[in-house]
Amino acid sequence: MAIRVTPKLFQRFNQITKALSSSPSSLPVLPLNFDEKPESFVVKPEAETGTGTFQRSSSSSSILDFEDTQKLFSTFSNTKLIRSVFNLNMASIDPVVDMGIWVMRSRLLEVPGFRQAILGSVKHSFYEQFVAGKDLKETSQTVEKIYGEGLRGMLNYGLEHAYDNQSCDQNYNTFLNTIESTKFFPPSSVSFVIVKISAICPMSLLERLSDLLRWEKQDPSFKLPWKQNSLPILSDSSPFYHTPEKPDPLTQQEEQDLQLAHERLTKLCQRCLELNVPLTVDAEDTKIQPGIDYLTYNSAIEYNKLGGKTPIVYGTLQAYLKDAKERMLLATEAAKKMGLPIGFKIVRGAYMSSESKLAASLGFESPIHNTIQDTHDCYNECASYMLDKIVDGSGAVVLATHNVESGKLAATKAKCLGIGKENDRLQFAQLYGMSEALSYGLKNAGFQVSKYLTFGPVEEVIPYLLRRAEENRGMLSSSCLDRQLMGMELKRRLKAGFGM
Ligand SMILES: Cc1cc2nc3c(=O)[nH]c(=O)nc-3n(C[C@H](O)[C@H](O)[C@H](O)COP(=O)(O)OP(=O)(O)OC[C@H]3O[C@@H](n4cnc5c(N)ncnc54)[C@H](O)[C@@H]3O)c2cc1C
Numbered sequence: 001m002a003i004r005v006t007p008k009l010f011q012r013f014n015q016i017t018k019a020l021s022s023s024p025s026s027l028p029v030l031p032l033n034f035d036e037k038p039e040s041f042v043v044k045p046e047a048e049t050g051t052g053t054f055q056r057s058s059s060s061s062s063i064l065d066f067e068d069t070q071k072l073f074s075t076f077s078n079t080k081l082i083r084s085v086f087n088l089n090m091a092s093i094d095p096v097v098d099m100g101i102w103v104m105r106s107r108l109l110e111v112p113g114f115r116q117a118i119l120g121s122v123k124h125s126f127y128e129q130f131v132a133g134k135d136l137k138e139t140s141q142t143v144e145k146i147y148g149e150g151l152r153g154m155l156n157y158g159l160e161h162a163y164d165n166q167s168c169d170q171n172y173n174t175f176l177n178t179i180e181s182t183k184f185f186p187p188s189s190v191s192f193v194i195v196k197i198s199a200i201c202p203m204s205l206l207e208r209l210s211d212l213l214r215w216e217k218q219d220p221s222f223k224l225p226w227k228q229n230s231l232p233i234l235s236d237s238s239p240f241y242h243t244p245e246k247p248d249p250l251t252q253q254e255e256q257d258l259q260l261a262h263e264r265l266t267k268l269c270q271r272c273l274e275l276n277v278p279l280t281v282d283a284e285d286t287k288i289q290p291g292i293d294y295l296t297y298n299s300a301i302e303y304n305k306l307g308g309k310t311p312i313v314y315g316t317l318q319a320y321l322k323d324a325k326e327r328m329l330l331a332t333e334a335a336k337k338m339g340l341p342i343g344f345k346i347v348r349g350a351y352m353s354s355e356s357k358l359a360a361s362l363g364f365e366s367p368i369h370n371t372i373q374d375t376h377d378c379y380n381e382c383a384s385y386m387l388d389k390i391v392d393g394s395g396a397v398v399l400a401t402h403n404v405e406s407g408k409l410a411a412t413k414a415k416c417l418g419i420g421k422e423n424d425r426l427q428f429a430q431l432y433g434m435s436e437a438l439s440y441g442l443k444n445a446g447f448q449v450s451k452y453l454t455f456g457p458v459e460e461v462i463p464y465l466l467r468r469a470e471e472n473r474g475m476l477s478s479s480c481l482d483r484q485l486m487g488m489e490l491k492r493r494l495k496a497g498f499g500m
Contacts, residue, residue: 063411064404064441066481069489072440075149076486078493084436085486087129088479091472100126101469104462122465123458130433130468131158131461132453136181139455142432147189150443152450154280154429155182156194158461161203165260171199172264179271179279191427191450192280192314192398195268197292201261205254209291211247214240222246226255228262231297231342232330233290237323241364242287265295269303273312278343280398283316285351286367287358297331304340309393310424311343316400318349319379320368328382336394345398345429346382348375350467376406383410387426391417396425400452402435402478411445420446431468435478437485 066072073081090096104122108114132153133139143153155178162168175195182190198206216222217234250258272279281296283289296315303312317328328344335342349355349368356366369375383406389395399410407428419426428442429450443449454464472479 062408063415063445064408064438065444066437066441066485069485069492071444072437072485073489075440076436076489078490081486081490081493084129084433085483085490087125087433088472088483088486090125091129091469092479092483094473097469097473101466104466104469119458122462126465126469127458127461130431130465131455131458132432132451133455134457135455136178139453140181140185142453142455143185143189146451147186149440150449151439152189152191152427152448153185154192154194154450154452155190156282156452156454158454158456158464159196159199160463161198162200163203165202165257168200168202168261168264172268175200175268176271179268179275179277182275182277190277191429191448192278193268193272194280194282194452195265196282196284197261197265197295198284198288200264200268201291201295202257203288205257205261206288206291208247208250208254209258209294210288211243212250213290213294214238214243215247226250226258227294228298229301230294231301231334232327233293233297235323235326235330237326239286239323239359239364239367241359241362261295262298265299266302269299269313273303273306278307278310278312278314280314280343280345281316283318283345283347283349285358286321286355300335300342301338301340304335304342307341309341309396311341311396314343314345314396314398316345316347317382318347318351319382320349320352320375322367322369322374325378325382328385332385332389332395341394341396342389343396343398343425344382344386345400346379346386347400348379348403350471353470376403379403379406380409384413387413387417387419390419390423390425398427398429398450400429402430402438404438404481407438407442411442411447414447415445421448424448434468434472435482437482 076084100122103109103118109118132142139153139155143155146153157174157178159171159174162171175193179193182193212222212224213233216224216227217238218240269279281292284292293315296313300311300313300315306312315331317324319325332342352368355368359366369378379401383397383399386395386397387410390397399406401407410428414420414426427448427450428439429452430436430439432451432453439449439451454461
């Protein structure tokens with residue numbers, strides 16, 4: 001089904017989301033002074049301001065309360081606070097991160113003595129901070145703990161790319177075990193199981209599918225005999241530089257491999273349906289994302305009809321991409337016409353440097369927004385649009401972000417729309433070990449909040465840890481607010497301990 005994003009559709013979208021896009025969305029720069037209170041914002045809903053715009057204010061009546069650190073970190077032991085402050089501070093020092101990244105990528109990891117020493121030190125620093133456990137047993141303890149504190153868990157075995165059917169089968173079994181394990185967790189403590197398509201479909205095939213889908217978008221007469229039901233995957237503004245020439249059709253072997261990939265994903269979705277736990281597919285880089293979206297939408301069409309208004313299969317939208325908003329509109333409109341609830345996890349995106357490098361090496365403009373403000377606007381607009389979809393019953397969203405402004409804006413709009421904790425179709429989410437203040441602030445404000453719990457043995461989660469190291473580096477990273485508030489709380493406890 002071909003749906004075009006007409007100027008009218010865009011105009012309507014822009015009207016709906018104008019309120020969010022007009023607000024500043026970057027995290028305030030916070031000094032590393034534990035006495036100084038962070039600037040507080042209040043995002044006033046339309047009803048209060050009468051203008052339909054969101055306003056900044058220094059009032060303490062913000063939807064998220066970060067000022068009462070005692071309440072915010074009430075479930076944190078002193079040890080956990082000290083460890084988090086230490087790890088997050090180390091991760092903010094560029095030379096430390098550079099050195100860590102160099103070591104983790106170096107051949108030293110292949111030298112037996114060094115390997116043990118390196119993995120040991122990673123385990124007691126970054127790993128402890130960002131990884132929920134080495135296996136399902138340890139992870140279940142983490143889930144129980146955060147569930148006791150009012151948060152839910154998104155289970156993500158830290159698998160990366162697979163290159164043949166044998167590894168895809170192994171990865172499939174790991175995902176299936178993860179889904180099966182949810183039977184033994186406290187009811188509703190697990191909000192999602194995460195699946196990476198590049199772990200259950202060989203990488204070379206995902207690249208071929210993506211090339212063929214791009215070519216089909218450019219030339220609709222180009223037929224893809226293997227293509228099953230899907231939602232629109234690409235838009236007129238999607239980049240095409242990855243596919244400079246007409247790709248060969250899939251070989252018989254590739255078609256068989258595709259069938260196997262479909263079967264793996266379908267079986268995972270079927271089990272999720274039976275156990276009533278939704279599945280979210282992660283987004284990866286643009287080279288393979290069309291193939292990922294194709295498989296995701298195909299399963300969403302089959303399974304989302306079966307779970308009532310709450311989708312079983314969610315895709316992920318990366319708001320740092322220039323074509324993200326347009327693709328989201330096309331997919332949601334098409335799903336609506338099919339009477340299908342659609343679910344998205346919305347993120348900013350974690351592959352920024354590799355995306356820009358690849359585009360530059362091919363002599364093309366980066367697919368990432370030209371300014372960070374454009375990314376913030378895109379994130380907030382897509383979030384706002386999907387919140388409206390919750391209200392009209394056609395969509396669901398996971399707002400996966402560490403950005404405090406995006407959290408506040410969405411929380412304020414959700415409150416105005418009457419979407420609260422009882423509604424499974426809105427979930428806020430942060431990575432385990434990051435943005436604790438935002439997670440607990442949103443939970444205290446009355447929303448469902450999940451932690452994205454990556455687990456696995458230390459050597460298997462190194463690519464994930466490298467992405468976290470990149471993300472947390474620098475004094476302005478999203479861990480800045482946590483470092484400051486946790487430091488304030490430690491100081492408060494110290495003073496209370498000495499009766500000061
Ligand atoms: C629960 C969860 C699930 C996730 N799943 C995925 C996933 O499936 N796929 C994926 O790719 N990522 C995923 N991520 C990672 C997410 O994309 C990163 O956390 C993201 O890079 C940080 O964005 P933020 O919303 O936390 O905002 P912020 O903390 O405000 O981060 C902003 C960052 O965006 C970057 N940025 C984006 N656009 C620009 C631009 N135009 N110019 C300059 N800088 C820019 C900068 O590095 C900046 O530091 C997930 C995150 C969470 C919390």
